[in-house]
Amino acid sequence: MASSTVVLSEQIRPWHNAGLRFLFDEDGSIAQTMADAHASAAASQPAQSSVAPVQPQAPQQYQQSSPQQSREVAQQPAQRHPQQAQQTQRAQRLAPQSSAVPPRSMPSLVIHPTNKPPEEWPEQWQGYWSKVQVPSPVVWTYWSLGDDLSGHADPKRREVLKKLISSINLPRGTSSFWPVAASGQVADDLTPAPEIFLAGLRRLRPRYSVVFGSKALKSFMPDSTLRPYLFTQFLGHRLIALPDVDYLVKSPSMLAPVVAYLRTAIRLPR
DSSP states (O other), X not given: OOOOOOOOOTTTHHHHHTTOOOOOOSSSXXXXXXXXXXXXXXXHSOOOOOSOOOOOOOGGGOOOOOHHHHHHHHHHHHHHOHHHHHHHHXXXXXXXXXXXXXXXXXXXXXXOOOOSOGGGSOHHHHHHHTTSOSSOSEEEEETTHHHHTTTOOOHHHHHHHHHHHHHHTOOTTOEEEOOSEEEOSSTTOEEEOHHXXXXXXXXXXXXEEEEESXXXXXXXXXXXXXXXXXXXXXXXXXXXXXXOHHHHHHOGGGHHHHHHHHHHHOOOOO
C-alpha cells in the first residue's frame, strides 16, 4: 500500500516542525484548515496526460516565434486534449477561494461584571459571598440556588447535589456554590443579578464552573447556545453546561450519566 502525504497549512507547519503532534480542535477550525489545504493541493496537481514531456531546446536552436505562431501554440493543448482542459477547469471551479482559518466561536460577554467590591453589593449578595471560598477551583450554580441558600431550600435538590459531588470524589475544599439569582420573600421568587454573579466568578478564579440548566446559563450569557454535556472557555476557565437540577430530581436515572461525564470533565490535582 502506497503511503499517503499529509498536506499541512503554512499556519500549522511551524508548530509541526517544532515537534507538536496533537491539537485540541474545539471549534473545528484546524480541521477546516487541513481540508482547505488538501483541496488546494489537489487543485494544483496537473492532470494526467499521455503526452511525452518536451525536452528543452539548446540555446543555439532557439528561434523567436511570431505573435501568430504563439497564439497557435497556446491553442493547441486545448484542441488536442479536450479532456485535460475540462479536468483543469473543473479543478479551478472546486478550488477554495480562500484558505483563511475561520474565527473561533467564543461566547460574547454581553453582560459585564460590576466594578463594585463585595462590601458594596446588596446585603443579600454579601451573605452569599460570605459562604464561598476564594479562590475556588470548582464553582457550581443553578437557577434555584439562591432559594437553597436563603431559607427556602429544597431537600430533594440538596440530596441530588450531595450525591453528585460525593460521587465524583473532588478534593476537600475545592467547591463553592455561587448563585445567579437572589431569592425573594417566597420560594421561586428569584431576581437575577448577572453583573454581581460575573464579578464574583472573576474573584473566585475557578478552573471549572458548572451550570445546571439553560435558565441559569442564559441569565448571564443570553446569547449562549451551549447544550448539556458541552463546554466552552469563559472568563479564562472552562464553563460546563449540564441539565437542570430540578430535572435530575424528577429523573434520578439521569444522575449516573452526569456523574460519569463530570468524572472525565473535571480534573484537579490531589
